[in-house]
Amino acid sequence: MIKVTYVAHDGTETVIEAEEGTSVMQAAVSNDVEGIVGECGGSMMCATCHCYVDEAWEAKTGARSDDEDEMLEGAASEVTERSRLSCQIKLDPSLDGLVVHLPEEQL
Amino acid sequence: MSPERVVIVGAGQGGLQAAISLRQNGFDGAITLIGAEPGLPYQRPPLSKAYLQDGKAEALVLRPASFFESKQVEYLPGSSVLEIDRAAGEVRLDGAGADRRLGYDHLILATGTRNLRPPIDGLELACDLRTLDDAARLREALAGPRRIAVIGGGFIGLEFAAVARKLGHEVSVIEAAPRLMARAVSPAISRHFEDWHRARGVALHLGRAAIGVDATGVSLDDGARVDADFVLLAAGVRPNTELAEAAGLETGNGISVDAQLQSSDPAISALGDCACFPDPRSGAMVRLESVQAATDHARLIATRIAKGACPDYQALPWFWSDQGDQKLQIAGFAGPGATEEVVSEGLVARFDAAGLAAVETVNNARVHMKARKLLGPGGSADFAALKEAIAA
Ligand SMILES: Cc1cc2nc3c(=O)[nH]c(=O)nc-3n(C[C@H](O)[C@H](O)[C@H](O)COP(=O)(O)OP(=O)(O)OC[C@H]3O[C@@H](n4cnc5c(N)ncnc54)[C@H](O)[C@@H]3O)c2cc1C
Ligand code: FES
Numbered sequence: 001m002i003k004v005t006y007v008a009h010d011g012t013e014t015v016i017e018a019e020e021g022t023s024v025m026q027a028a029v030s031n032d033v034e035g036i037v038g039e040c041g042g043s044m045m046c047a048t049c050h051c052y053v054d055e056a057w058e059a060k061t062g063a064r065s066d067d068e069d070e071m072l073e074g075a076a077s078e079v080t081e082r083s084r085l086s087c088q089i090k091l092d093p094s095l096d097g098l099v100v101h102l103p104e105e106q107l
Numbered sequence: 108m109s110p111e112r113v114v115i116v117g118a119g120q121g122g123l124q125a126a127i128s129l130r131q132n133g134f135d136g137a138i139t140l141i142g143a144e145p146g147l148p149y150q151r152p153p154l155s156k157a158y159l160q161d162g163k164a165e166a167l168v169l170r171p172a173s174f175f176e177s178k179q180v181e182y183l184p185g186s187s188v189l190e191i192d193r194a195a196g197e198v199r200l201d202g203a204g205a206d207r208r209l210g211y212d213h214l215i216l217a218t219g220t221r222n223l224r225p226p227i228d229g230l231e232l233a234c235d236l237r238t239l240d241d242a243a244r245l246r247e248a249l250a251g252p253r254r255i256a257v258i259g260g261g262f263i264g265l266e267f268a269a270v271a272r273k274l275g276h277e278v279s280v281i282e283a284a285p286r287l288m289a290r291a292v293s294p295a296i297s298r299h300f301e302d303w304h305r306a307r308g309v310a311l312h313l314g315r316a317a318i319g320v321d322a323t324g325v326s327l328d329d330g331a332r333v334d335a336d337f338v339l340l341a342a343g344v345r346p347n348t349e350l351a352e353a354a355g356l357e358t359g360n361g362i363s364v365d366a367q368l369q370s371s372d373p374a375i376s377a378l379g380d381c382a383c384f385p386d387p388r389s390g391a392m393v394r395l396e397s398v399q400a401a402t403d404h405a406r407l408i409a410t411r412i413a414k415g416a417c418p419d420y421q422a423l424p425w426f427w428s429d430q431g432d433q434k435l436q437i438a439g440f441a442g443p444g445a446t447e448e449v450v451s452e453g454l455v456a457r458f459d460a461a462g463l464a465a466v467e468t469v470n471n472a473r474v475h476m477k478a479r480k481l482l483g484p485g486g487s488a489d490f491a492a493l494k495e496a497i498a499a
Binding site: 029031032040041044071107 | 166174399427429473477
């Protein structure tokens with residue numbers, strides 16, 4: 001199991017454990033973490049799974065793809081260098097302990 | 108004053124979203140979510156895409172069981188509403204032998220659609236693709252080599268065809284209209300997908316109606332035969348309006364609602380696949396089968412119930428279809444009679460009397476998102492601006 005911490009906009013932290021291969025979006029939704037919507041179910045169509053990867057983890061999650069970049073244009077909150085679509089981050093052992101921050105709004 | 112008891116009929120994408128959004132909007136009355144299907148509410152789009160290949164049913168679940176506890180939503184899976192008694196403000200449920208009744212102050216109808224079963228001989232041999240049960244059956248069928256015939260060249264039939272072909276099966280698609288996805292996309296996009304499927308070895312029978320199904324294949328209206336040992340029926344759906352009709356609510360191509368998504372009875376709303384609502388742009392009554400419509404409808408209804416009022420519905424429709432490596436994205440909605448301008452291969456703008464109505468793109472997220480901004484509330488819907496953005 002891989003540990004992920006979601007830090008909500010108001011600072012509240014939720015720690016969950018998810019199986020390898022799950023996306024950061026899927027892990028949030030199936031653990032009822034508020035602040036990730038994931039409307040399109042990970043089809044890169046909605047940009048409602050926007051998150052900011054914690055600085056310490058940026059190198060490990062890697063860069064976002066071009067398509068992801070384009071879809072983030074439609075994100076409801078500010079997009080920064082650390083913005084990712086969480087449905088596009090797949091959990092593997094190298095991400096055990098991952099910390100992501102959630103935007104104020106997703107819609 | 109907001110109602111105290113909200114009952115939601117149908118626990119699919121829209122029904123569940125209504126429960127989620129009611130709580131998000133601070134509604135603290137009772138919520139009961141009634142769904143005919145077993146298990147937790149799940150999403151359908153992957154059923155004709157990823158799920159057919161990976162079989163991961165748990166990835167489809169929209170909310171875990173803990174959600175219903177923590178948000179105090181009473182969830183009744185495997186239960187059907189049989190009747191709405193508007194005079195008493197009650198619904199009648201099946202199950203457990205007893206005649207169960209449940210009172211409501213506000214009722215939300217989110218009953219979705221079911222497969223259209225055209226009068227074709229032997230059609231009982233054909234499988235559907237609407238529910239998780241259906242998809243699980245299809246996955247089993249795809250396990251061994253097959254000759255597959257798909258009746259219906261719409262999104263679901265074609266998505267299934269692309270997966271089946273990729274898995275190495277022989278696949279034929281039979282479509283009565285002269286082109287693929289004719290109700291939903293422009294002729295240029297139909298052609299794009301026609302070429303793509305043919306190039307991958309899918310046999311397309313366009314402008315041909317299936318008239319009979321038997322153990323060895325499908326007969327077409329011109330006398331031709333399509334050999335198949337497995338047949339999928341994907342020839343469209345019909346909205347589940349019977350409950351509403353029997354209760355005397357106004358219906359057309361769906362349960363009719365106004366710009367507040369209220370039915371002809373103000374204590375009853377309808378959403379998603381089963382609802383027929385005024386298109387914010389043209390005012391024409393439309394019914395959309397999409398995740399976007401189901402969830403945006405649900406949010407509006409939840410806000411109205413929780414806060415007592417809300418602005419009229421104005422969300423921009425968007426839709427997608429993944430067929431193999433071809434991702435079709437549609438921003439906006441073009442009704443029948445729309446004209447098209449092909450900007451480049453796989454990029455089509457559609458127009459009606461009021462101007463730019465929809466933009467269809469293939470594997471082009473950048474232009475899709477630009478189009479969503481331009482066409483959405485507050486956007487200029489200006490074709491010149493779209494072309495500038497495309498060129499940039
Ligand atoms: C295979 C497939 C692929 C799809 N792909 C896409 C896609 O790529 N993109 C997209 O945007 N959309 C897609 N869709 C459409 C999308 O899934 C629907 O538009 C969406 O699910 C509609 O939500 P809904 O809540 O209106 O209805 P549904 O999700 O269909 O839910 C309705 C529920 O109501 C229940 N019900 C009906 N009558 C009763 C009753 N009397 N009592 C209790 N329960 C009842 C039904 O059993 C059903 O579970 C796809 C659909 C399918 C089937
Ligand atoms: S879930 Fe829709 S883009 Fe990530």
